[in-house]
Amino acid sequence: MSQRIVVVGGGFAGASVARRLERRLPEADVRLVSPDDYMLYLPLLPQVAAGLLPAPAATVPLSSRLRRTVLVPGRATGVDLEAREVLVRSITGNDQVLAYDRLVLAPGSVTKVSDIPGLREYGRGCKTLAEAAFLRDHVLAQLEIANTSTDPDERDRRCRFVVVGGGYAGVETAANLQLMTTELARRFPRLDPSLVAWHVVQHHDALMPGLGERLGEDTRRVLESRGVHVDLSTGLSAVDAGSVTLSDGRRLATRTPIWAAGIAPSPLMGRLGVDTDHGRLVVRADLSVPGHPEVFALGDAAAAPDLASGPGAVCPPTAQHASRQAPVAADNVAASLAGRPTRDYRHRDLGMVVDLGGHDAVAKPLGIDLSGAAGAAVTRAYHLWALRAPSAMTRVATNWALGALHGASAVRLGFLQGASGRLADFEHTDDYLDPPQVREAVGRLSG
Structure with missing residues (x-):
């Protein structure tokens, strides 16, 4: 039976992990959960908003980067770490459950909204x-x-x-x-x-x-x-x-x-029932989650130790770190499945x-x-x-x-036309579930 690997997040971090896993583990069943079928290059969004670039110019189609990975068009709304299951709300509004042997979390970030009236x-x-x-x-x-x-x-x-x-x-x-x-x-x-x-x-x-x-x-x-x-x-x-x-x-x-x-980590990170640092999932230097060696996290949603900056430092949530963490996360997933030692992430910001x-x-x-x-x-x-x-x-x-x-x-x-313009509506920040809610939803689906 092939190993089941679920990657949450279709940005440059998640897609790069999936692409590298295709080469490292050709027999693995790799699923990429993303509501979009493209990688979004965030730094170009102001130019899209200003009409200098058309919207597709800020994207790279996932189909151009991935060959064997199965794209699951939806949003991961919750994870049951004990049962090793991911609850996915598809783009049609239906829920489905993905079981995994290894989980990679790279859901990115959302707009950080303060408690300001209006x-x-x-x-x-x-x-x-x-x-x-x-x-x-x-x-x-x-x-x-x-x-x-x-x-x-x-x-x-x-x-x-x-x-x-x-x-x-x-x-x-x-x-x-x-x-x-x-x-x-x-x-x-x-x-x-x-x-x-x-x-x-x-x-x-x-x-x-x-x-x-x-x-x-x-x-x-x-x-x-x-x-x-x-x-x-x-x-x-x-x-x-x-x-x-x-x-x-x-x-x-x-x-x-x-x-x-400012930005905030995906709300999914705060719904897993494990340690976070200002909303970012706490991970080891090899990007694994303490207590859950089968789970890896990277990018804006992970508080990874910044070994290049010294003790206690955490990698800032930048695209540069996310893209460079991807090959380390993919290699460590493959190493963990093979019983080999993992390696630590180290990179100095350019x-x-x-x-x-x-x-x-x-x-x-x-x-x-x-x-x-x-x-x-x-x-x-x-x-x-x-x-x-x-x-x-x-x-x-x-x-x-x-x-x-x-x-x-x-x-x-x-x-x-037909759009409220609210941040929560565009970024779906109200969609996420705690582990008990995930188990309840999974129970309904299986029943």
Whole structure:
């Protein structure tokens, strides 16, 4: 009987594990649980939202990477570690149970939502492909409505956009969308481009503090030179249908509060009944779960020891670590099945890149601060390299060239119809079950 391996999560981490397992264990029954049939390259989502890239450009089809792995189109909503069973809610809404001999957890992360009045109802995100497409439609709709409105207050509300979060995702979202709205506003006959206002609200005293003071200041200068209002040491206090209230008491009229203030591990990690660290599953250096050597976890959802940084350090939730943990996790699954010793994960972070749209970017490869043309060149080159798929690389590079010649696309695709826009609805954060609930659901299915 072939060994049953279930991989949860179809991102670059999970898909890379499955692909390597195909080579390491050609006789194994490998199942990949994912609601989508593609790997999503998250750093390109701000450019999808800004119309610079079409949605498929930020993806790599799983069918192009996997040959023998069976794709289970659904979401793992719970795991019974004792029974070694995964409960899966399929994309049709039906539940099924997958038994496993080895389990690999790589479900990624979701938007971290604070307990701020109105945020869950009115906050908009840019963490999934659907959210990016929805956000683009929403922003375009605001400009179109403002163009036809005769109410000055309404026009002001529609033309103001507030991004809460001055980290990598928030800065890239604000920077790329600001360029799009400024360009498109000039095409509307009754809309003054000077009405379009963007705000970045950051609770910290610097933008992207992980990149250092110099690059944070370079980024701030770029944004402010475009007219973006940067509010540091400021938080969000409340959101309603037509405004946001900041921690300093200011109330900004807006129909577009964009929440980009961090990420949280998949809620599945907190439902397993084992130790977590700030929501991330605690794992050993070989990526196995203490007390459950048949379970491995990696990526944003795992708190893996960062051996390259010293005792007590934990790998940050970055795509760089997730992609490099994948071969270690796959090799350790194969080793554990064969009764061989596993190996520890060790990798030193190579730096970060931040695309500010147009010809602007900042980067810190190998600890070297880069901005301007040099930063943009390194950033674009890194993104193409990270895609790892020739078709995806060609698609992205071609659309960058078209964008440089013709600007961003100004077509709404209809995603506003029938969609609430709520973070929980797009990211399905309310779908997960505790082990007793999993056993109850499995019992119903088997009965």
